[in-house]
Amino acid sequence: MFKSIAGRTAIVTGGSKGIGKGIARVFANAGANVMIAARGQADAERTVDELKAAGGKAAWCACDVTQPDQIEALVERTEAEFGGLDILCANAGIFPQTKLLEMGPDDWDHVLNTNLKSTFLSVRSAVPAMQRRGKGRIIITSSITGPITGYPGWTHYAASKAGQLGFLKTAAMELARYNITINAVMPGNIITEGLEGLGQEYLDTMAASIPLKRLGAVEDIGNAALFFATDEAGYITGQTLVVDGGQILPESIEALAEA
Numbered sequence: 228m229f230k231s232i233a234g235r236t237a238i239v240t241g242g243s244k245g246i247g248k249g250i251a252r253v254f255a256n257a258g259a260n261v262m263i264a265a266r267g268q269a270d271a272e273r274t275v276d277e278l279k280a281a282g283g284k285a286a287w288c289a290c291d292v293t294q295p296d297q298i299e300a301l302v303e304r305t306e307a308e309f310g311g312l313d314i315l316c317a318n319a320g321i322f323p324q325t326k327l328l329e330m331g332p333d334d335w336d337h338v339l340n341t342n343l344k345s346t347f348l349s350v351r352s353a354v355p356a357m358q359r360r361g362k363g364r365i366i367i368t369s370s371i372t373g374p375i376t377g378y379p380g381w382t383h384y385a386a387s388k389a390g391q392l393g394f395l396k397t398a399a400m401e402l403a404r405y406n407i408t409i410n411a412v413m414p415g416n417i418i419t420e421g422l423e424g425l426g427q428e429y430l431d432t433m434a435a436s437i438p439l440k441r442l443g444a445v446e447d448i449g450n451a452a453l454f455f456a457t458d459e460a461g462y463i464t465g466q467t468l469v470v471d472g473g474q475i476l477p478e479s480i481e482a483l484a485e486a
């Protein structure tokens with residue numbers, strides 16, 4: 228099972244670091260050609276080198292996911308490099324913390340453009356390439372923050388992640404006629420370069436609040452994304468999968484302590 232993406236081509240936005248790198252690694256291990264999209268050259272090149280050293284097929288393309296022309300160029304480059312496009316992982320995202328009363332319109336736009344508008348732009352650009360294949364798979368990296376939980380400083384982030392799920396439902400209906408499925412993974416707290424930047428205290432407190440008592444690994448999200456990309460998941464669209472170690476389950480601190 229789960230070998231059906233061998234030989235297929237996947238774009239992973241934000242694939243140079245963190246969760247995206249985990250998705251890229253899992254997909255490359257499953258035999259897919261992986262095109263990594265990110266802005267920073269050093270991280271992207273290092274990731275491509277690592278994937279190739281492990282026997283995978285990978286390349287990278289400089290792309291700012293907020294820029295429509297750069298996403299169009301990313302899809303063109305992917306088709307030129309690997310002969311087509313089968314899978315899009317719309318994963319790139321940012322999570323700066325700013326309390327609501329200190330948040331300006333530019334802070335809001337920056338997060339919504341990077342996380343939500345980019346989801347629309349990358350899906351819109353990828354679909355024609357998938358139509359040329361006669362089928363396709365799209366996997367969005369959303370979050371538990373927004374659709375399910377709240378966290379101070381992340382009103383803009385939470386709105387962007389909930390917005391991705393609103394987008395998902397209608398996109399799934401519109402894309403079904405092209406044999407394209409679109410689903411979302413909703414990570415809890417996953418150890419990444421980005422999350423480590425929030426500090427050790429945040430990481431320790433968070434781990435203590437998770438029933439499995441640890442933060443997730445990037446491969447935990449990669450494996451969930453892989454499932455949505457396989458032939459075996461072909462009848463699933465417009466759906467979400469929470470991957471959080473049980474973080475959203477406790478009703479109270481007491482409930483967590485008693486478990």
Ligand code: NAP
Nearest residue numbers: 241243244245246265266267291292320370416417419421
């Ligand atoms: P990360 O370690 O900071 O990595 C972010 C990736 O996105 C990098 O490859 C970065 O590369 C890329 N990126 C950022 N802005 C970009 C832009 N404008 N254009 C192109 N690429 C861009 O973050 P992460 O923790 O892996 O998060 C990845 C996704 O998972 C995000 O959507 C986030 O909301 C979601 N998520 C994360 C967690 C978690 O616990 N880590 C939990 C829930 C959801 P460059 O900066 O070089 O462009």
